[in-house]
Amino acid sequence: MSSITENRLHADPSIEGHDPHPRRSALVETDMQRDRAKTIYEKSKPGRRAFVAPELDVPSHALPEKFRRAEPPKLPEIAEPEIVRHYNRLSKRNFDLDTGFYPLGSCTMKHNPKLHERVAALPGNSRLHPLQNPKRAQGALQLMHELQGALSEVAGLPHVSLQPSAGSHGELAGVLLTRAYFEDRGDQRTKILTPDTSHGTNPATVTMGGYEVVKVGTDEHGGVDVEDLRAKADEQVACLMLTNPNTLGVFDRNIEEIAKIVHGVGATLYYDGANLNAVMGRTRPGDMGFDIVHFNLHKTFTQPHGGGGPGAGPIAVSDRMEPYLTKPQVVKRDDGTFDLDYDRPKSIGRLRGFQGNYGVFVRSYAYILSLGSDGLQEASETAVLNANYLLAKLRALGVTEYLPPAYDRLCMHEFVLSGAPMKKELDLRTLDLAKRLLDHGFHPPTVYFPLLVDEALLIEPTETETMETLDLFAEALANILREGAEDPEIARNAPYGTPVRRLDEAGAAKRPVIRQPL
Numbered sequence: 001m002s003s004i005t006e007n008r009l010h011a012d013p014s015i016e017g018h019d020p021h022p023r024r025s026a027l028v029e030t031d032m033q034r035d036r037a038k039t040i041y042e043k044s045k046p047g048r049r050a051f052v053a054p055e056l057d058v059p060s061h062a063l064p065e066k067f068r069r070a071e072p073p074k075l076p077e078i079a080e081p082e083i084v085r086h087y088n089r090l091s092k093r094n095f096d097l098d099t100g101f102y103p104l105g106s107c108t109m110k111h112n113p114k115l116h117e118r119v120a121a122l123p124g125n126s127r128l129h130p131l132q133n134p135k136r137a138q139g140a141l142q143l144m145h146e147l148q149g150a151l152s153e154v155a156g157l158p159h160v161s162l163q164p165s166a167g168s169h170g171e172l173a174g175v176l177l178t179r180a181y182f183e184d185r186g187d188q189r190t191k192i193l194t195p196d197t198s199h200g201t202n203p204a205t206v207t208m209g210g211y212e213v214v215k216v217g218t219d220e221h222g223g224v225d226v227e228d229l230r231a232k233a234d235e236q237v238a239c240l241m242l243t244n245p246n247t248l249g250v251f252d253r254n255i256e257e258i259a260k261i262v263h264g265v266g267a268t269l270y271y272d273g274a275n276l277n278a279v280m281g282r283t284r285p286g287d288m289g290f291d292i293v294h295f296n297l298h299k300t301f302t303q304p305h306g307g308g309g310p311g312a313g314p315i316a317v318s319d320r321m322e323p324y325l326t327k328p329q330v331v332k333r334d335d336g337t338f339d340l341d342y343d344r345p346k347s348i349g350r351l352r353g354f355q356g357n358y359g360v361f362v363r364s365y366a367y368i369l370s371l372g373s374d375g376l377q378e379a380s381e382t383a384v385l386n387a388n389y390l391l392a393k394l395r396a397l398g399v400t401e402y403l404p405p406a407y408d409r410l411c412m413h414e415f416v417l418s419g420a421p422m423k424k425e426l427d428l429r430t431l432d433l434a435k436r437l438l439d440h441g442f443h444p445p446t447v448y449f450p451l452l453v454d455e456a457l458l459i460e461p462t463e464t465e466t467m468e469t470l471d472l473f474a475e476a477l478a479n480i481l482r483e484g485a486e487d488p489e490i491a492r493n494a495p496y497g498t499p500v501r502r503l504d505e506a507g508a509a510k511r512p513v514i515r516q517p518l
């Protein structure tokens with residue numbers, strides 16, 4: 001056993017089995033927990049109100065009968081202090097980015113500057129009606145137009161649509177653009193290639209877009225297996241969807257060769273740019289030969305995300321894809337005014353209501369303006385530096401003896417460890433390690449993805465963490481391994497200090513319990 005087993009983690013007095021007064025605390029907790037577990041509907045009491053509207057002092061106009069509800073909606077009836085406590089309590093039981101380090105690989109959980117919230121909340125931004133006549137919404141249109149310009153510059157592609165509202169939605173836009181492009185040429189194609197490292201949304205999008213998914217293998221350096229690609233790239237292939245750096249945190253050095261092969265059969269090259277955190281200002285997908293890129297403003301460009309909240313997945317495209325872009329497009333007219341352009345006969349049409357999540361655009365615009373192009377480049381450089389620092393630290397602490405990097409080379413903004421040796425030697429799974437990290441106050445990294453790596457752990461520290469935080473995280477991993485070498489049962493039953501223990505995660509997704517009264 002290595003140095004890791006020398007100092008055992010001090011037993012945490014708050015964890016089960018170490019409580020000096022187990023019965024007393026158990027009693028107190030049952031009552032509290034019962035109350036805390038109540039839904040807002042269970043707390044409801046008829047007649048309670050948080051807000052009572054003043055008497056109407058204008059003429060009332062009743063809705064026509066046919067639009068009226070037969071019965072009032074079943075909303076919880078609850079007083080304001082109870083509402084505040086309820087949601088405040090829920091928020092504290094959650095683990096979020098403002099709570100602690102959140103190295104969830106592929107998700108780019110970077111700090112979201114609070115300044116952006118203030119800018120997005122300015123009345124001119126937050127109160128603008130989506131149906132406002134474009135002539136009276138010049139500021140908003142200008143902001144969107146300038147954001148398009150900035151994203152175009154980052155991608156190295158000339159045309160941008162802000163409409164798609166998620167990364168996967170941007171992917172769908174890209175696949176639909178590809179379909180429109182080939183249909184316009186009378187060229188019937190049936191397949192889209194995705195590497196076996198790709199994010200799960202890629203093959204899902206391909207299927208949704210009506211194409212057959214064909215997997216491409218990975219070579220020993222973690223990049224696309226170029227020979228496999230060559231064998232599979234034929235005239236039936238419409239597109240290759242690629243992430244570079246990919247979800248292994250590896251930059252594919254063969255990208256020019258890959259672009260040549262794909263363009264050689266007339267197919268489009270799609271860049272899954274959900275995570276641009278390693279490349280901003282350093283390299284551009286357009287320069288690598290990509291035709292279509294999507295951005296996740298809710299990853300790289302600091303829109304807070306998680307829990308399915310508002311996002312944006314704009315796309316940037318090359319000249320040949322431009323005619324098919326979504327409509328309306330935000331444009332600048334010759335007289336210098338901004339407008340919505342509906343005159344797009346070859347467009348794939350509208351992908352969502354209005355222009356997308358405008359507040360997201362404001363936050364990302366604020367981010368880009370406050371950092372400037374040098375700042376964006378520095379953000380990427382620091383993200384890569386932080387990931388490599390953390391990996392080096394894990395090596396120095398001996399953690400990589402049990403959790404070796406899947407690809408032993410310079411990583412980009414994230415890296416993948418394999419928990420296979422840990423499982424073999426300590427009989428601990430990656431899931432156990434992830435759960436035990438919660439007791440150390442860290443959100444676990446992404447686990448069991450990419451699927452290619454056995455017992456995978458995908459770690460993305462981002463540029464907004466201090467060296468001290470990275471050190472503490474590395475030490476926590478070392479401590480968990482040390483503890484596991486002595487008594488693996490502790491991690492196997494973790495977490496102990498969270499509001500809930502181990503969950504049936506698949507069950508929660510497959511059989512959600514809806515406790516709203518019918």
Ligand SMILES: *Cc1c(COP(=O)(O)O)cnc(C)c1O
Nearest residue numbers: 106107166167168199201272274
């Ligand atoms: C997050 C992510 C996506 C999907 O983005 P959503 O906004 O969640 O739909 C796609 N590809 C990669 C590489 C990602 O990290």
